[in-house]
Amino acid sequence: MAKRQADRPGFSRHKRQKSEQKGRFAESLAEVILRLKGYRILARRWKCSHGEVDIIARQKDTLIFVEVKARNSTQAATEAVTPQNRRRIERAASTFTQRKRLSPVPAFRFDIFAVATWRDWIHKKDAWRSGD
Numbered sequence: 526m527a528k529r530q531a532d533r534p535g536f537s538r539h540k541r542q543k544s545e546q547k548g549r550f551a552e553s554l555a556e557v558i559l560r561l562k563g564y565r566i567l568a569r570r571w572k573c574s575h576g577e578v579d580i581i582a583r584q585k586d587t588l589i590f591v592e593v594k595a596r597n598s599t600q601a602a603t604e605a606v607t608p609q610n611r612r613r614i615e616r617a618a619s620t621f622t623q624r625k626r627l628s629p630v631p632a633f634r635f636d637i638f639a640v641a642t643w644r645d646w647i648h649k650k651d652a653w654r655s656g657d
Contacts, residue, residue: 551595551640552579558648559638564589573620576613580638581621588633590618592652595640599647602639606652611635615655 556566564582571578580591592614594602614635622633637652 547595552593555593555638573617575616578617586631588631589636591636591638593638599639599641606637
């Protein structure tokens with residue numbers, strides 16, 4: 526199991542706080558941009574026992590589960606969404622649809638919103654399929 530950042534030698538509380546701030550900024554930026562694109566935000570930082578989904582949105586008849594990553598480059602941010610992250614998000618998405626009793630279950634997709642700076646970001650739609 527991977528060590529948490531706080532458990533790594535040389536990773537100070539200050540660095541952890543800066544990292545948390547950068548992540549929250551990236552989520553806020555993603556939310557604003559998605560709203561401008563016409564998405565309706567249903568939840569942000571939605572948590573369950575299986576994990577967390579950064580943003581859950583709806584566009585027309587599609588539910589979108591968005592993983593937001595902030596790194597020094599958008600490529601690094603995109604690559605930071607590992608297969609393990611994907612499975613966790615998929616399980617949380619399944620729990621969300623069950624708890625909301627969405628019937629019939631609408632079409633859904635998984636997106637990645639990668640942020641390097643407020644000007645340097647990408648929204649990768651349909652970044653992966655469930656079970657990939």
